[in-house]
Amino acid sequence: MAESELQVGRLDLATRALDLTTSLLTATSTSNFLLKGAWEIGQWLGRERLNQHELLDCMEKAKGLAFANRNGLEFFDKVVSGTDALPVGPLFLQQSGSLGRLMAGDPNLNWIVSTVAGLFQHHSDDRLVAAKVTALIMGVHQAQRQGHEQGNEVSIPFLDASTYKPTHGRLNAVVTKIASSVWFNVVNVGCDTIPLPQELLDLCPTGHYLAPSDFGLVISTIHTRCRSKAVLRTDHLLRDVLQWLLLHYDGTIIVNTGGQIVYRADLGNRHRELEVRVSSVCSKSYNCGAATAESYKILHDISGSFEEFLAGASYRDSDDLPQRPGIRQKLYDIPQLYSSFMYTKDLENLVETSAQLILRWLLKVPLFGTSFPTRRDCYTPGFDATPGRSAEEGAMTVALVLERIPAMINLQWGNPPASLAIIGDDTYTSSNDFPRAPEDETPWTMERRFGILLDSFPALSSLGKKATAECWCPDCSQRNRFTPRVFRPGCLIRTALEDVLLLLAHGIADGFGVNDVSSGSKTGPIVEASCVYLGCPFETPPTPSDHINGATSFAAIQFGNLATSAPWLDLSREIVGRGCFGLVASKGRLGVVTKSDRQEMQFRTVEDNFAIIETEMTEDTALFTSRYKKAASNLDRDFCLDKDKSAVESDVILWQADDKFYRLLLRVKTNNHWRAVDPSSVLTATIEMPHTSARCQHAAQPPEMPPSTVRIYTLDEVVGRWPEPPGGVRTPWKNNTPDEVDTYYLTNVLDTHMKKNVTLAISVDTRVVLNFPELACLPCTLRHASDAKRKFRGTQRSEAKDTSCYIINLGTRLADRHGGALQIGSSVDADG
Incomplete structure (x- = not known):
């Protein structure tokens, strides 16, 4: 090959690589929902190990086979609507572009979503749901094909859907994945179809259903062959059949039992009517679930009289368990x-x-x-x-x-x-x-x-x-x-x-603020409340040898298009010990908004159906503080602390650390420092620190106090320096031994919950005391801090000989993003 041809080949390869990179960047950063959906479908095909041609073949067979009526359209409105609850702190929500949600916006394919969601009203087994949908697709597809070939939809004999076997397994494999996607991203999120009316549920407390092949046969017959008036005769009310008809039938449905009309629905076409005649009504005392066969017969109108068109019986195994709903x-x-x-x-x-x-x-x-x-x-x-x-x-x-x-x-x-x-x-x-x-x-x-x-x-x-x-x-x-x-x-x-x-488990989930539970919750010992709500199994992180060190606590869990997050992620709000065990439930795909090196805003989402987000541990600054010591200050009883004027902001990075585990890195930025902070440490410090603050009547005349040496910090210095290496200053009011010399580190007066929480997160391994300078003088503050430190000495993870005490000074009214809130808590008298 000539050198010029090689150069052309290299140029072509570089051009194609550039186009691919540009396309990927566009798909991940654009706000176009369809383009993001295409990107997510590609990832979904890879996760589910499906070939794109198999998915296209399924869609071609199912395209336009049925259409939703007004009940179904109302259901699709709920599916495509935006989020109704937001997560906390640095996390944001984006509606999932999963296949199950995208199909709800396609008028030719959305009937699959409504069919799957309707069947989950009565079944929890996604394989059974997929089998019924597959039988329905094959039945309608075959009926339309036969009608097209013969040119007469009514007179030709109808073949059982089970005879269409060459593509059954291939089609069912794809439909099973679609049904699972619909459950993850639609049904389990709480987007339910209309329930069966109570008048119909009263006909049987247990419920009766058809086997997949019979379900497909009955529905496809009614849908494709009964264009005017028809009658469906059954021994019992078939819930799965009625559920599908209420979402997709475009005529009048009349349910008759014992010669009495118990239900009527007008769903559009006045010239199309289906009468469902139920032979018997089941009582609560009678075990109607013991019946092993459900007979059915379809009659259609021929010149003003009804003639039998289809008859059969649906058999089930004797060891089948009673059906459970798959909805919330x-x-x-x-x-x-x-x-x-x-x-x-x-x-x-x-x-x-x-x-x-x-x-x-x-x-x-x-x-x-x-x-x-x-x-x-x-x-x-x-x-x-x-x-x-x-x-x-x-x-x-x-x-x-x-x-x-x-x-x-x-x-x-x-x-x-x-x-x-x-x-x-x-x-x-x-x-x-x-x-x-x-x-x-x-x-x-x-x-x-x-x-x-x-x-x-x-x-x-x-x-x-x-x-x-x-x-x-x-x-x-x-x-x-x-x-x-x-x-x-x-x-x-x-x-x-x-x-x-x-x-x-439901009681504990109720205590965490959960209002309903997933049908995917399994029995067993009490598990995480989030698992009861989401329906996901409880998972533990890999062992330290297999896992990247640095993760601390579970911050959020993603399960399909449903997520929960911990309330302590929001550092702009007050975080207290009472009521701290709660969940923030969200509908959508969790992610973070961050800036790229080119200062472009990017939304980084969790890509998997199931993922756990952990927090990253606080960054250590010991190397910096050991080299650059903080200068000490000489204080006396008249010293007044300044109000902190440091500016503080934060950003986040989300990255995948393992197959199912993501890491959330929260970075706090001040004028001179930028440090990774673990937000879960705020709750740890809140739980461990004393819940009392100093209070005295010495505001006008503080008691005498020999000059003491302490260190005063702005929030900017706190972010860069806390905790300082251990050091000692002798207190004036007691005789300390050399090993019990106290060191005091004080902040300026912090005025926001954000500043307070950042300081608590950094101080989690130290002895922390909250103080309100407006309520106590400096001598009483130091005395109270020393007494409180001795009470919980040894309960911390810090070294036993470290007698340092960190005092966080707060204004009595701290502001968050929604305004100020007075939160002082209990106090103790320290009249000295």
Whole structure:
């Protein structure tokens, strides 16, 4: 090849690479929704391991096969609407451009979204939903194809959708992924279709449904062949069929049972009518779910008379579980699984009252602030529980740290037995004393945990005895006192315990401020409240050897188009210990707005369906402070602190640290310093520091005080220098030993919550005291700080010999972005 040809080839390659780079930059930075959607669909295809041709083939087969009526259009309006709740702090929201949401805006394909969402009103299994949608696509596609070939839509025989097999598996694989995307980004977010009217639900408390092939056959027949008047005869009301018709049928629907019209809906075309004749109405006492077949018959109008067009029966397996809805559920609405249908009224009452009693006991458990090591040099804020002890007056309890009191404790669920105890003898005095998983046991099974729960809580033990007497499984009916207890799935004891634990999980989620729960929540021990709300499994970070060091606390969790974030991420607001356990729920895709090197605004989003965002630890400045010492100041009793005038702002960086874990780096910027700060440290410092401040009557005449040497800092200096290396200054009012020399570091008077929170975050590993100079003179302030430091010495993670004390001076009215708020808290007299 000539050299000129090589140069042309290189130029062409460079040009194509430049075009690709430009396209990617445009797709990630533009505000065009469709272009972002195309970018996200490309990522979705890669994650789901789907070929683009398979997706296009599915769309071509489904395009224009059905259209939504006015009920369906109202549903699409909810799907494409903007966010209704915003996250906190540095996080922002962007509506997801996922396939499930994009298809809702396509008038030729949005019927798939409404069909999937309608089926999730009654089913929680996405594979069953996908199978029904696949059968429907194949049925309608085949019927239209046959009608087009024959030129007569009515007279040709109708073939079962199951005969169209060559592309069934390929099509179903794509539809399954689409159904999952719709659940993640539409259904689980709370965008529900219209529910079935109560008049129809009253016809059967359990519900009847068709198998996928029969569902596709019946719907496609009604949709493509019954253009004028038709009749659908069934033994029971078929909920899945009626749900689809209410969203897509464009005529009049009449439901008739026993010769009486129980429901009528006019949905557009006055010349098209479908009468649904239901043979029998199910009673609550009759187990209609035992029926193994659902018969159906379709008659259509021929010259003024109805003639049979299609007849059949839908069979299901005898071991099929009762259907559960896949949409969001109300708090404390526990799904009734197969075994729990055998609950007696007494057992059901015992399940509910046991959960109530345990939650009431849990809310009274006393707490004290601490921080728990998660990984090397990393801590997460929290409280250590002390079960078995009565809370002292004024002590922090579980009820006080929750955002609100769970409503479950006041629900009228019945009367528990008078002798029912909640927890055993005062055996466990600390959370460290509770039974834990043996180190040599792998895995730590649910069965073992159930056994510990029964041994620890007499309330659950009584429940277990009651369930054992009513359970017919071999483990219960044939067990003797020498046989170890086994809690296998299907056993009534396990079902009852799982229901209790799920009720407790709902109660804790209620305390975190959650208003509804995901249908994806699974039974088991109490898990993160965010998992109950989002429906995602609880995940722990990788081990330190596999994970990049520096992560501290969970800040937010993304699950589809739904997210939760911690309220302490917003450093511009007041952060307190009471009510600190709460969630900020958001609908959308989490991300941050940042500036590129070219000063262009960019929105960095979480790209995965499931992701956990962790905070980054505070940047260490020991190298700087050890080289450049802060000059000391000589103070006397008349010294007055200045109001801080430092300007402060922040920005964030979001980057992916692992397969499912993202890292949030918050940087605080002042005039001379730029430092990474961990926002979770604010909550840690708030929990650990003393909750009293100095107060005296010496404003006019402070007591005598020998000159003392302390260091005064502006916020700009705090960001760059705190915490300083240990150093000592002898206090004038007590004889200190050389190892107990106190060092005082004071801030100027801070006037915003942002400044206060930044200072607390940087001071988390030190002994911090809040002070209000307007309420106490300097001698009393130092005395109170010294006394408070001794009370919580040894509870910090700092070195024992470090006697430094950091005093954060605040104005009595701190301002946030919505105005000022007076938050002083309790105080103590220090008249000296």
